[in-house]
Amino acid sequence: MTPLEAPSPLIAALEAVLFAAGRPLSPDELAQILRVDMATVGRLVETLQANCRQEGRGLLVERVAGGYQLCTRPDLALFVGQIGRPVKTNGLTQAALEVLAIVAYRQPIGRAEIETLRGVRSDAAIASLLERDLIQETSRAAGPGRPILYGTTEAFLVHFGLDSLAELPPFPQREKREAAAG
Amino acid sequence: MSSLLVHTGAFSGPIELLLDMVRKSRIDIRDVSLAGIADQYAARLAHLLALDWTSAGEGLLIAAVLVRLKARALLPAPPPVPAEEPERPEELAGRAEAYAAVREAGQHLSHLLEARRERFWREAGAASASAPIAADRKPLFVQPAGKARLPDLVGAMRQLLQRQAPPPLPPGIPRRQLSVDRRLGEIAHRLRAEKLLPFEALFPALAHRDELVVTFLALLELVRLGEARAEQEGSFGPIVIVWVNLHQGEVAVGDTA
Numbered sequence: 292m293t294p295l296e297a298p299s300p301l302i303a304a305l306e307a308v309l310f311a312a313g314r315p316l317s318p319d320e321l322a323q324i325l326r327v328d329m330a331t332v333g334r335l336v337e338t339l340q341a342n343c344r345q346e347g348r349g350l351l352v353e354r355v356a357g358g359y360q361l362c363t364r365p366d367l368a369l370f371v372g373q374i375g376r377p378v379k380t381n382g383l384t385q386a387a388l389e390v391l392a393i394v395a396y397r398q399p400i401g402r403a404e405i406e407t408l409r410g411v412r413s414d415a416a417i418a419s420l421l422e423r424d425l426i427q428e429t430s431r432a433a434g435p436g437r438p439i440l441y442g443t444t445e446a447f448l449v450h451f452g453l454d455s456l457a458e459l460p461p462f463p464q465r466e467k468r469e470a471a472a473g
Numbered sequence: 474m475s476s477l478l479v480h481t482g483a484f485s486g487p488i489e490l491l492l493d494m495v496r497k498s499r500i501d502i503r504d505v506s507l508a509g510i511a512d513q514y515a516a517r518l519a520h521l522l523a524l525d526w527t528s529a530g531e532g533l534l535i536a537a538v539l540v541r542l543k544a545r546a547l548l549p550a551p552p553p554v555p556a557e558e559p560e561r562p563e564e565l566a567g568r569a570e571a572y573a574a575v576r577e578a579g580q581h582l583s584h585l586l587e588a589r590r591e592r593f594w595r596e597a598g599a600a601s602a603s604a605p606i607a608a609d610r611k612p613l614f615v616q617p618a619g620k621a622r623l624p625d626l627v628g629a630m631r632q633l634l635q636r637q638a639p640p641p642l643p644p645g646i647p648r649r650q651l652s653v654d655r656r657l658g659e660i661a662h663r664l665r666a667e668k669l670l671p672f673e674a675l676f677p678a679l680a681h682r683d684e685l686v687v688t689f690l691a692l693l694e695l696v697r698l699g700e701a702r703a704e705q706e707g708s709f710g711p712i713v714i715v716w717v718n719l720h721q722g723e724v725a726v727g728d729t730a
Contacts, residue, residue, distance in 0.1 A: 313596050360594055360595075361594060362592045362593060363592055365592055366591070368590070368593075372593075385579065389576060389579040391579070395578075418624075421624065450589060451585040451586060451589065459581075463573075463577040463578055
């Protein structure tokens, strides 16, 4: 048994910091806060994860949005769900999901292109997603009018459980869809 | 029937009747002096407004229609606009397919969401699962310093409404009549004097909720008219309302963000 597997002040510190942070903390940030090197951060996280599992605790350490955060065990949703529902993704309409998908896969992208892809006006969906902090204005396109371009936010990654945009499922391709339909 | 009677060489009577006769080709619009009608309308306007807004509006509308008819009669017809080519089938199919892919991508996201439904985590300041959207709000989105946008104003207003508990009115005291126009005048007056005010300063301290709402509406109207500007120093910054002197260009403010 290495010293790190015994109850260690650093493990406790990691747990406390993750709890208090209220957002995913990257390995860099953790290294800085805990004053250890990156390799140690990795080991500490693994140990904390293992401890949570083995001791049957109610929390997990998950990797999301390029960092780590504490979250509740899914099988306890019956209890935790009574506290409330996440506001950001509750009641997302079909339209909002489509716009979000377009932005997620094609960012940065402006309103005009979004509307062309969907074939309908998308102001309301865009406004709703901005309000929920799932998309953000990232820049402006060159050219007349300098239209605003949108991209996804860190909150998007957290709420959809992605470590990075690379983890998005592959964008539907025609061949695949035809194969699925056939 | 409006009370606007017009008199021209070819016609004397209510303006609606004039329009009717022009439309039925009983009077040639080119024989009607619209300048004369416009003058008569302007001369009668003060009187009309005192009597009956609706008629004044209708009279103006009819005069405008007459002007358009005359313009058409006098000016050569504009060249016909070439009709938009109907989309070729391949283009339509391409777009339909692109949209189908978008819908499916949306479904993928929906599945990702479902997988997350049973996990809960804390968000800065409050458990993400419990905070109603107004309490302990995070800023809506990252933006550079500059114009405060409507969501920011609405958010600031929500916080203000939450903080201010309306004091109960003593029984028997009638509520003051609230008017957006009057409040607008009051705010404009203050802004003209002070040039710049923090958002919260516009709202009276122990105001009833109705007063807060009327003040907010008056502020929005001022911004819409371009007489004031709402600015915010970055995402988390306080909102300030800046007076815009429409007649002499913008007022220079001391320390802008």
